[in-house]
Amino acid sequence: MHNIPMARPEPEDVEIELFIRALQLRHGYDFSQYTRASFKRRVLNLVTAQGFGSISEMTGRLLRDDAFVAPLVAGLSVPVSDMFRNPGVFKALREAVFPLLKSYPNLNIWQAGCAFGEEVYSLAILLQEAGLYERTQIYATDFNDAALARAQEGIFPAREARTYSENYLAAGGAGSFSDYYHARYEHIKLDEQLKRNITFANHNLVADGIFCEPHLILCRNVLIYFTDTLQNRVLSLFRDSLIRGGFLCLGNKETLDFAPAGKDFVAVDRRARIFRRASSNQ
Amino acid sequence: MSDAAAAAVVIGCSAGGLHALRIVLAGLRPQLPAALVVVCHTGSEDVEMLVGLLKRDCALPVSEAGERCQLLEGQVHVAPSGYHLYIEQERRFSLSIDPKVCFVRPSIDVLFESAAQAFTSKLAAVVMTGANDDGALGLRAVRARGGLAIVQNPAEALAPAMPQAALNLAGADHVCQLAEIAPVINRWCA
Ligand SMILES: C[S@@+](CC[C@H](N)C(=O)[O-])C[C@H]1O[C@@H](n2cnc3c(N)ncnc32)[C@H](O)[C@@H]1O
Numbered sequence: 001m002h003n004i005p006m007a008r009p010e011p012e013d014v015e016i017e018l019f020i021r022a023l024q025l026r027h028g029y030d031f032s033q034y035t036r037a038s039f040k041r042r043v044l045n046l047v048t049a050q051g052f053g054s055i056s057e058m059t060g061r062l063l064r065d066d067a068f069v070a071p072l073v074a075g076l077s078v079p080v081s082d083m084f085r086n087p088g089v090f091k092a093l094r095e096a097v098f099p100l101l102k103s104y105p106n107l108n109i110w111q112a113g114c115a116f117g118e119e120v121y122s123l124a125i126l127l128q129e130a131g132l133y134e135r136t137q138i139y140a141t142d143f144n145d146a147a148l149a150r151a152q153e154g155i156f157p158a159r160e161a162r163t164y165s166e167n168y169l170a171a172g173g174a175g176s177f178s179d180y181y182h183a184r185y186e187h188i189k190l191d192e193q194l195k196r197n198i199t200f201a202n203h204n205l206v207a208d209g210i211f212c213e214p215h216l217i218l219c220r221n222v223l224i225y226f227t228d229t230l231q232n233r234v235l236s237l238f239r240d241s242l243i244r245g246g247f248l249c250l251g252n253k254e255t256l257d258f259a260p261a262g263k264d265f266v267a268v269d270r271r272a273r274i275f276r277r278a279s280s281n282q
Numbered sequence: 283m284s285d286a287a288a289a290a291v292v293i294g295c296s297a298g299g300l301h302a303l304r305i306v307l308a309g310l311r312p313q314l315p316a317a318l319v320v321v322c323h324t325g326s327e328d329v330e331m332l333v334g335l336l337k338r339d340c341a342l343p344v345s346e347a348g349e350r351c352q353l354l355e356g357q358v359h360v361a362p363s364g365y366h367l368y369i370e371q372e373r374r375f376s377l378s379i380d381p382k383v384c385f386v387r388p389s390i391d392v393l394f395e396s397a398a399q400a401f402t403s404k405l406a407a408v409v410m411t412g413a414n415d416d417g418a419l420g421l422r423a424v425r426a427r428g429g430l431a432i433v434q435n436p437a438e439a440l441a442p443a444m445p446q447a448a449l450n451l452a453g454a455d456h457v458c459q460l461a462e463i464a465p466v467i468n469r470w471c472a
Contacts, residue, residue: 007402010399035370035376035378036370036371037368037369037370037371037376037396037400038366038368038376038378038380041368041392041395041396078378078379078380080379080380080381221379224349224365224376224377224379228350253362253365253377254349255348255349255350257350258350
């Protein structure tokens with residue numbers, strides 16, 4: 001983009017670079033390929049929340065205190081989600097994808113970037129109602145261990161129950177959402193049975209590789225955080241993992257347009273951002 | 283693909299914003315040599331309808347700000363609902379579902395602050411009618427980097443809280459009636 005003048009970087013932008021470098025060299029977490037504007041905002045929020053005077057001060061701490069890395073990564077990750085978020089997408093999965101999955105005797109599903117598990121439990125409920133749950137192994141992964149631990153618990157604030165219930169119905173839920181949880185202490189705890197085929201595991205999309213051959217990958221609102229380069233890495237990983245003709249479901253605003261690997265997918269439902277691995281390659 | 287815009291105008295509004303936006307957009311001259319970016323809190327999931335309404339009396343093309351798309355001169359980009367909208371250094375959009383900021387997403391502050399960093403003095407920012415104080419911090423960031431600040435006169439705004447909060451915190455280069463905002467932008471772009 002040659003028409004943009006190269007200004008002298010502001011001190012804060014230099015500090016961000018050094019922070020990223022320190023986290024990478026010292027702890028192996030590489031955030032250099034996260035979209036910078038939102039990443040910077042999160043870093044500055046952390047500086048304030050943790051009571052540091054500057055980014056550099058926080059960098060100093062992370063260099064010398066290994067125990068600080070977990071809360072830092074948790075603070076840089078964005079485990080924001082909802083059950084059946086964008087119900088139309090779950091409806092499309094149920095109506096356009098599940099019938100095709102029915103022909104396989106065993107299914108693998110990978111949800112990448114599972115946050116607190118909201119979407120993987122949503123998926124589990126729909127699979128159950130479609131009679132597919134028994135034959136399915138679901139992998140729910142994230143790089144945020146604290147979020148994974150919460151996801152494993154399957155406990156959510158009771159105030160969300162109403163929205164989740166509305167979303168569930170809009171997603172074409174066949175019963176009542178309340179069949180799937182017990183309410184106590186202002187929280188809802190999802191039915192333990194829902195996670196008998198779910199494996200929660202740490203997987204970092206920046207660094208880790210193929211670990212299963214999924215028929216469906218759900219990765220919503222994760223690519224928005226990644227630069228074109230990292231999007232291409234992740235989409236290549238998805239392509240190489242998926243079985244031939246396997247499905248990929250992205251977030252409502254995400255596109256395949258800025259990564260070469262996007263060409264290896266064909267759209268099934270553009271609005272719901274559901275794609276299939278093109279069968280021609282490899 | 284054409285080059286990214288060299289200048290931008292960012293506009294934030296909330297309660298009463300549709301009416302205000304229509305008046306401002308109607309006054310802009312065609313082929314304005316700047317990209318326009320609009321955040322209007324609507325509470326609705328779907329921004330297509332807002333885009334449709336804004337198109338009606340605007341000489342410039344209006345569309346939803348697309349994830350990773352470039353900011354284009356003479357184009358009105360409208361923030362999608364449910365996501366924060368950022369402008370990256372290379373003058374492309376990016377989105378996030380980071381938590382709401384002051385109870386809203388998209389947040390005007392988030393857009394303005396990232397725009398200020400990307401465009402520095404080649405940026406004009408407009409705060410109009412609204413019932414909260416979103417946009418005030420953002421406007422301060424715009425001014426701190428040499429951008430132009432335009433605030434709708436709170437006395438005239440349907441909901442005065444937002445322009446008033448912006449004035450209190452950031453001040454402004456122009457405090458205008460709605461009808462005067464477009465002419466100020468047209469002149470600034472010239
Ligand atoms: C905004 S949430 C999306 C949650 C859910 N998929 C949805 O759309 O509602 C993004 C998730 O991606 C995870 N994430 C970010 N970077 C990651 C990486 N490099 N590897 C794995 N997960 C990552 C975050 O920890 C967070 O839980």
